[in-house]
Amino acid sequence: MLGDQPAETGSLPLGEIGMTMTKNGQTVSVGTGAACLGHPLRAAYWLALTMAKRSQGLRAGQVILSGALGPMVPVAAGDVVQAQIGALGSVSCRLA
Secondary structure, three states: OOOOOOOOOOOOOOOOOEEEEEEOOEEEEEEEHHHOOOOHHHHHHHHHHHHHHOOOOOOOOOOOOOOOOOOOOOOOOOOEEEEEEHHHEEEEEEOO
16 A cells, blocks of 8 residues: 555455545445455456466566446546545545
8 A cells, every 4th residue: 555654464354455536525435445456456466467478477566456446436637536445545636
């Protein structure tokens, strides 16, 4: 995970952790870590195995995405999107 505040993930139930995404202040997507092949680490493991089978292993420092925690929604220039992911915190952006 990336961010400026360290979080101990060993004790977090990542498969159960909830996510709420808003667009322009309205809730548009809700989900949990289970949406990523049942658990985000299972999705990352699948990726690592698949890349290794292709002789393209993952490298130290490489950023990977385990998958979406909820349904995707369309966005447009000017939209403000925020995701709150349980105890991990939130992230937001305004699209240019």
